[in-house]
Amino acid sequence: MDITAPRQPEVARPHAGKAGRVSLTVTAERGARIEVAETDEYGTAGRTVAKATATGSAQTVTFTAASGSHTYTVTATDAAGNTSDESDDITIDIDADAPAISGFSVADPDAATATSRVAFASEAGAAYELTVSGRKERITGTVGSDGHVSDAGLVLPNGSYTTRLAVTDEAGNVRRAERSVRVDLDALTPRLSADRARGSDQVRFTVTAPPRSKGRLTVGDAVDRAFTTDGDGLATISTPMADGRYPAPVVTVADPYGRTGRTAGRNLVVDTASPAVKVTSDSDRAAHGDLSLTVTTEEHAKVTVAYGSGAHDGFTSTGHAATVVKALTAGTYRVRVSATDAYGNTTTKQLNVAVDDQLTTAEWLVLLVKVLLVLALLVAAWYVHRRTRPAREARRARRAAEQYERELRAWEQERERLVELAEFAAELGGGEGTGSGWPADWGKRKRGESAWWVIDAEMVERSAGGQDVAVRDSGTLVVTAQRVLFVGRSRREWLFGKLLRVEHSCPDITWMQVANRANVSGVRYRREPEKTRIAVESAIAEAPSGQAPELGAGRGALLARLRQAITAHDRQRPSQPEPPTPTPQTGAVPSVTTNAVP
Known part of the structure; x- marks a missing residue:
């Protein structure tokens, strides 16, 4: 009788390809039945997605899956029905969807360059290829970070064409689209500009026309030059020209497909003489x-x-x-x-x-009047200051006393808050927790488990970019000595035994990553945020040691930090202001006591 289970299967080189095709390299006991199962968010194996018979050596098992993050385990079952331990979790991000294409258009050709501009939007970073049915023209590139392509262009002879666009994402998924374009240019209208550097008799003419066009530039009898535009449809002709007035320059071009065009500029004036x-x-x-x-x-x-x-x-x-x-x-x-x-x-x-800064007689008189006015103002200010000094000192003392009372009340309230937090941290988990019962909607209670802290909360996840917070559910947060549990429309738990990383961001969000889930998730606790964070930190610190450095650290550091905050706050107790010094009255006559002599 065979009661020995096959050894745990070995899984290597997980790979996700196009159309959601997944391949795993599995090594298991020869003749055993290999089963690949997808696990849920709690690490429990669910439906079987692939089966194979083990060859005893490395073999490839393939299946397809929908887009998203998936976690799988592999088991081997021998002919006697003995099933091996599950393999380690295999988490794969799968992209089974071809990139979308929107806004695909091929514009009518520009009369100056004969270029039909191509524009479309698709997945950023995807590779694209644009071809023309029956022709050799081909444009390739990568979709920009903004998800748009607008700088591609085609130069075609007159006629009707079908353009084909293929966009391929990193997983190899391909999306295709077609557009028709008609090219019907009777004549080209090249563009012409002229400019001259300062102090130079060199005039530079710039011609814009279809790529590889041949042309001629003439300026009356003064200039007659042939040119060929480059691959971008540009040609630059520089020539010296004497000072004077010239007729408008004229450009004629013929593109590689036999289309011709003519453009005349504006009359030219060449002037290199500096003004007097x-x-x-x-x-x-x-x-x-x-x-x-x-x-x-x-x-x-x-x-x-x-x-x-x-x-x-x-x-x-x-x-x-x-x-x-x-x-x-x-x-x-x-x-x-x-x-x-x-x-x-x-x-x-x-x-x-x-x-120089010499002053006129009138300026001297104005200055003298200003000095006298300033002296008068200073004397008046000194007199008023002397008469009102006791009242000002009394008002200043009263304001200082009122400010002291406000600061003292605020200091006392803050100290009460800090003491309450320290006592809360010291008493956590010391009795029956926050309640003697365990509601049914919390799910099955683990052995010896009691609730340390219960509060309203939201389950959150990071967005695709990792910068924003997405709220997935609202419900109840339960902190125990073994896990953090969220109960809403769905249940989510973060077992301390599988905890890999803890991160507190913002005053009211805690992120937790566990070994049985690839995505990082967490909770937001808008009510009682300080006590909730203390409860989470205390429970993790009191749990057995694990991969996360916070596990098993003990609450000593947390309690010391809270006591230190009280000590630091005590040193900031506001000081009572000194009473004002009495000011002797001017002209007061001291009293004299006379003792009668018997």
């Missing part, structure tokens, strides 16, 4: 604190006047003399005057101007 500038300074106004400059230059020139490294003024010249006045402190200033004409040519003049 005349600057004079008013020495009389400079002697009394004003820097006054008269600037003359050509009409429409932009003028800038800078005073050293400080402030500056600007204006547009009318062709006549203009005056700029600036009040400055005494000193010598390096003034820079720049004039820039309409064609970018600049002339700069620099001069040193000495500014």
Whole structure:
């Protein structure tokens, strides 16, 4: 009779592929029946998702699953019906869904570049490929972090086409879409711009047309140049041109598909001569604190006047003399005057101007009146201060006493709160817990288990990005010496024996990760947050040691921290203010006591 169970199966290289296909490499006793079962959130094996007969060596077991995080265990059962221990949990994140495609469009071609812009939205990071039926054109790339693609473009000859888009996510799932496009360009309209660097006779013409187009640029009899646009449809032609007026430049192009076009720009003026500038300074106004400059230059020139490294003024010249006045402190200033004409040519003049702070007779009289007024105000303020000093000291003492009473009441209330928390932490788990009963909707009570603390709470999980908190259920939080239990529409428990990590974030949220679940979840306790956190910390600290460093640490550190908070608070007790010192009355006559001589 065979009563020996097969050894625990070994599972390696779990892999999730496209369309939710999962493969596990399993090694089990030859001839045994291999069963793969999916476990629930409490670690209990549920439905069987795959079966196989063991070969005695490593073999691959495959099955399919829906998108999401799944946890599986593997068992082996021999011919006598003996079943092995479950394998270690295998948690796999599965993506069985092809990425969605929205907003897929192929625009009509641009008349300047003959480019039809392609736009669509899909899963960020997914690879895409765009092809044209019956042609070699092919565009590939990756969907950006914002989930949109808008910079792809096709250049096609006139005709009707079917474009095919394929988007593939990291798991290999593919989504396809098609769009029709018609190209019907009678003529191209290339774009043309011209600019010149300051002080240079080089004029740079920029042409935008279909990629690999051949063209010609002419400017009257002065310029006649051939060009070919690059892969982005751009061509740059630089040529020297003497000062003067020129007719509008003309561009003609022909793209690789035989389409032609013509564009004329605007009349050109080439001017490399700097404007004439005349600057004079008013020495009389400079002697009394004003820097006054008269600037003359050509009409429409932009003028800038800078005073050293400080402030500056600007204006547009009318062709006549203009005056700029600036009040400055005494000193010598390096003034820079720049004039820039309409064609970018600049002339700069620099001069040193000495500014003095001499005052006129009227300014001296105004200053004297101001000094007398200030002296009168100071005498009046001194007199009022002397007469009202006792009353001010009495008001100040009364305000200080009222402030002391408010601070003392607040200090006493805070001390009562800290003492209550310390006593609460010391008494946790010392009796029957928070109640003698165990309601049926809490589920089955473990041996020797009692509730230390019960409070309203919410079960929470982190969002996909890990930054936001998502509320999954509302109900009751129960803290015992063996676990943290949440009871709402569904039940969730965090057994201390399987606890891997504890994290307190915000004043009222505790996250807990256990070995039988891949996702981190937790509870939010909006009511009595301090006591609830103390209850959770105390229960974990009193539990047997485990993988989480908080397990088995004992409540000593927690109690010491609460006592230290009371001691630190005691040192912050507000001090009673000193009573005001009596002020002797001016002119008071001391009393004299006369003793009669018998």
